[in-house]
Amino acid sequence: MxxxxxxxxxxxxxxxxxxxxxxxxxxxxxxxxxxxxxxxxxxxxxxxxxxxxxxxxxxxxxxxxxxxxxxxxxxxxxxxxxGQGERAGLTGQIRIGAPDGAANYLLPQVCAAIQERNPDLEVQILALPRVVNLSRREADMAITVSPPAAGRLTVQKITDYQLHLAMRSDATPLQSLADLKGRRIVGYIPDMIFDKELDYLSAIDVAGVQMASNSVAVQLQMIRQAGVGIVHDFALPFAPEVQMVLPDAVALTRSFYLVRHTSDRRLDRLTRFAHALRAGIQDEVARLERTARLTARPPV
The missing domain is CATH 1.10.10.10 (Winged helix-like DNA-binding domain superfamily/Winged helix DNA-binding domain)
Known part of the structure; x- marks a missing residue:
């Protein structure tokens, strides 16, 4: 060559x-x-x-x-x-692949904080409704909701996060899951659920979804219009008119993982960024979930 x-x-x-x-x-x-x-x-x-x-x-x-x-x-x-040596700041371009929940509600502020400390760093967020293909170098690292089972990859758990049933605060209250009958249920397009961990509605005894999207950001907008669905707690502060409901009846826990190429583990620049990213996501999930709990609708 x-x-x-x-x-x-x-x-x-x-x-x-x-x-x-x-x-x-x-x-x-x-x-x-x-x-x-x-x-x-x-x-x-x-x-x-x-x-x-x-x-x-x-x-x-x-x-x-x-x-x-x-x-x-x-x-x-x-x-x-x-060659970058022991510079105080990170430089160059780093691309992160992530599911759109993390990409919309966590990464913008986490990456902004990292860039504030590293002004010469360029960060790209690749939001995809599927698993990012690191083998094809679609990204330098990826956030996933399940640890990959194959490939030359290193995996670190970032944090657990919570999901609950949510609806508009001015909607007719729910007293139990039985009250979901007749409501417009919001969720994923069934045949586009790319990871079993995203099959949230299996926790609720409903026949199907009336409003669906492959994007959790779109699902949240649907709920804002008068639907009911499972929402990430960390997304609720971005939609103040939507509140957590029946938290004792429906409470899901999922996890985020940081996945990297095994061959990249010796690259100090990526390792330093990965460390800052994990810490930032952990802090941001905790902060947003605290805010969501404060605005949860009390039992009727």
Whole structure:
């Protein structure tokens, strides 16, 4: 491979398994990427990909090249990390993948606090209604609601968090779960629940949801319009007209985990950021949950 820029292009296409998906990562158009890959293959005298309408699949040589290129990427990152030395502040770009509950209600203020201490740091929050693919380097690290069972990944538990049934404070009160009959239930689109830990409504004996979304932020907006649903306690302070109800009847506990590439654990910059991120999320969840409890509707 002629230079690192060629390697960077090759890795992005290999991880994305196509030109269109790799283009935003590299900030290049797909046609330019196609020409770069074709030139690289000509220079090598061998094919790295099998091209088809479904995407770019690696050849045997491409698989070996990807492994070596990924190793080189890690070594270069370590060199850059060492070059940063013992600076007081973090610099460069770090991308975090997260489910939209954490992305909407926790990460903006947590990351803002980290950036206030590190003004040269650029943080990107990738909010997705699915598990972030770290193997394709969609992000430098990810927050998940279940620890991954496979892959070369390191996992640290961040914190537990609570969820309760919630509704508008001016709605007709609920005295028991039986009163849910006839109410508009808000929840996930059933066939888009990407993690069993998100199947909140299994805790409630309801036939189905009348208002659904794959986004918890949208679900909260639906509840603000007159629905009833399971809400993260840490999201309730962002919707003051919505209150926790029947906390003794419905109380769920879930956890957030921080997932990183095993090969990144020696990168001091990412490790320092991960430490600050975990501490910030722990503090913010505790703060917001305290606020939510203070505004909970008392039993009728």
């Amino acid at each position: 002629e230079n690192w820029d060629d390697m960077r292009v090759f890795l992005a296409v290999a991880r994305a398994e196509g030109l269109s998906a790799a283009a935003p990562v590299l900030k290049m158009d797909p046609s330019t990427l196609g020409r770069r890959i074709a030139r690289l293959e000509r220079n090598l005298g061998a094919a790295l990909f099998v091209k088809s309408p479904q995407g770019y699949a690696l050849t045997d040589l491409g698989e070996r090249m990807k492994e070596r290129a990924a190793e080189a990427e890690v070594h270069l990152a370590r060199i850059a990390d060492e």
